[in-house]
Amino acid sequence: ETGVTQSPTHLIKTRGQQVTLRCSSQSGHNTVSWYQQALGQGPQFIFQYYREEENGRGNFPPRFSGLQFPNYSSELNVNALELDDSALYLCASSVRGVDTDTQYFGPGTRLTVL
Amino acid sequence: GENVEQHPSTLSVQEGDSAVIKCTYSDSASNYFPWYKQELGKGPQLIIDIRSNVGEKKDQRIAVTLNKTAKHFSLHITETQPEDSAVYFCAAPNYGQNFVFGPGTRLSVLP
Numbered sequence: 001e002t003g004v005t006q007s008p009t010h011l012i013k014t015r016g017q018q019v020t021l022r023c024s025s026q027s028g029h030n031t032v033s034w035y036q037q038a039l040g041q042g043p044q045f046i047f048q049y050y051r052e053e054e055n056g057r058g059n060f061p062p063r064f065s066g067l068q069f070p071n072y073s074s075e076l077n078v079n080a081l082e083l084d085d086s087a088l089y090l091c092a093s094s095v096r097g098v099d100t101d102t103q104y105f106g107p108g109t110r111l112t113v114l
Numbered sequence: 115g116e117n118v119e120q121h122p123s124t125l126s127v128q129e130g131d132s133a134v135i136k137c138t139y140s141d142s143a144s145n146y147f148p149w150y151k152q153e154l155g156k157g158p159q160l161i162i163d164i165r166s167n168v169g170e171k172k173d174q175r176i177a178v179t180l181n182k183t184a185k186h187f188s189l190h191i192t193e194t195q196p197e198d199s200a201v202y203f204c205a206a207p208n209y210g211q212n213f214v215f216g217p218g219t220r221l222s223v224l225p
Contacts, residue, residue, distance in 0.1 A: 042205075045212040048211060055211065056209065056211055056212055102160065103160075103213065105158045
């Protein structure tokens with residue numbers, strides 16, 4: 001069974017630029033959630049994708065957007081990068097069910113904005 | 115929405131001793147509580163979880179207890195080992211399908 005994978009591992013951008021982060025969900029999982037983890041804090045929910053549509057969003061501005069593809073992989077796009085966007089971006093996959101789903105995290109992408 | 119508090123923020127124990135981390139949540143409708151372990155430079159790893167229809171769950175040296183009335187749940191690690199050193203996060207569901215995480219507990223197991 002393949003776990004959640006993310007790419008790239010690390011990324012350095014400058015303020016104002018745009019970035020795309022990628023996530024492949026665990027085999028058999030159909031839902032992908034994205035979280036932002038600032039240094040020394042717990043992960044914060046950005047949004048979730050199910051059936052290629054956004055299914056819930058946290059308190060993040062519209063310059064954070066995403067996609068889910070038919071194979072359930074996903075992208076997180078951030079436009080007009082700000083210094084405060086520097087963080088570890090985590091992708092979690094799960095199987096949509098009746099009860100709250102168990103989420104399994106990938107290793108994350110470390111984004112540094114200069 | 116859900117609010118999760120976690121204590122202590124740091125915890126140091128001697129190897130072989132037990133460690134306990136406590137979390138409280140605010141939404142009485144929350145029904146599933148996972149615990150994650152995060153090592154330096156890695157993503158959070160699910161170590162144990164509990165649903166609201168049980169009060170305790172155990173997996174080898176790790177156990178989780180849930181008190182729905184008081185809205186708190188705890189992680190218990192017995193016979194701690196140096197490899198247990200990491201940051202531990204509790205979480206509770208927010209409107210069902212995403213999670214609110216606690217601020218984390220940095221556990222250090224001293225040899």
